[in-house]
Amino acid sequence: MTWLHRGYPPALAHRGFVTALIAPKTDEAARTAPHDRVTGWRAGCSCGWQGPTVVDRERCPSPTGAVPREAEEDILAPEWSRHVHTEVPELALYYAAGExxxxxxxxxxxxxxxxxAGVTWDRIAAATGLTRSAAHSRWRRLPDRSAPTTPPSAPWRPGLSHPRLRELVDGGQVPPATMATDEATMVARHVKAALMHLVNAEEIAERAGVDLIASPLGSGPAYDLAALWGAAYDTCAELDSWAIATARRNGARDAYDGTSRWCHKPGGRLPFPQRHDH
Known part of the structure; x- marks a missing residue:
């Protein structure tokens, strides 16, 4: 029996096994079968390590000389595994990340x-401990891996009619632009404000009984309205990613600091630089 931590290459250099301890061969023992001279067992490793614990055969009887399963599984294999985790400390991280x-x-x-199955975002949010908007934002673009059939209605987000726009929203990337730091900061803040307003609009509409994030299997005016909102949200989210990259490229720091306050000032005025004030 050998032991391996599979999957992570550095751990594969450590192959564990059981080493049998054999009593010295004497004239009297020469007439004894080899398995009868086994006195115990310890863990070993291909790196040369030997386990400190010896399982004595007198305490764990074995008619064949093979290590008893309980001793191997409860004592020797765990001792070898601890050795591998000591030699490869990141192995625990590898397993945790996989889990x-x-x-x-x-x-x-x-x-x-x-x-x-038609479950609403409210119920998904309740089941996952998130707000409705947070649940929708996190999972709205899940790829279709488990749906039993192709949606019978129009594709989700029909507002993305321009082919290039659909490519960008589905994973494209626009390189950041070069501009002055102040302008890059303002662009980032305004785009973030637009995204925040869309989320706020969805929450207000929901309180009024209008669902802007309806199921992609819907149809009719309610579905069309939700599709328009979804297209606007997806597009704005991609623009927000571009604005973040642009702000960072041009040396802006804390570009969104205070956004939630200034974008809701009385009268709706936004903090343009003085030369751009309106």
Whole structure:
């Protein structure tokens, strides 16, 4: 029996196994079968490490000389595993990251299945401990991996009619622009404000009984309205990513500091630089 931590290459240099301890061969023992001369077992590793614990055969009887399963699984293999984690400290991180990815995939599959079953964003938000807007923002673009059929209605987000616009929203990237730091800061703030206003508009509409993030399987005026809002939100979110990159490229710091305050000033006036004031 050998032991391996599979998947992470640095750990593959450590192959664990059981080493049998054999009593010295004497004239009297020469007439004894080899397995009868086994006195115990310890863990070993291909790197040369030997486990400090010896499992005594007298305490763990074995008619064949092979290590008892309980001793291997409960004592020797765990001792070797601790050795590997000491030699490869990031191995625990590798496993934790894998578990986190698997958990994320399970959550996304569950959200996707729920949406295709007609579950509202309110119920998804309640089940995941998020707000309705946060749940929609996080999972609105999940790729269709588990849907049993192609949606029978028009594609989701029909407002993205321009082919290039659809490419950008579906994963394209526009390089940041070069401009003065003040202007880059203002652009970033205004784009962020637009995104914030869209979210606020959705929340206000929802309180008024109008669902702007309806199911992609919908149809009719309510679906068309939700599609328009979705197109605006997706486009603005991509523009926000561009504005962040542009602000950073041009030396802007804390570009969004206070955005939630100044974009709701009385009268709706936004803080343009003095030379651009209106």
């Amino acid at each position: 986190a990815t698997a958990a994320t995939d399970r959550v996304e599959d569950a959200v996707r299945t729920a949406r295709w």
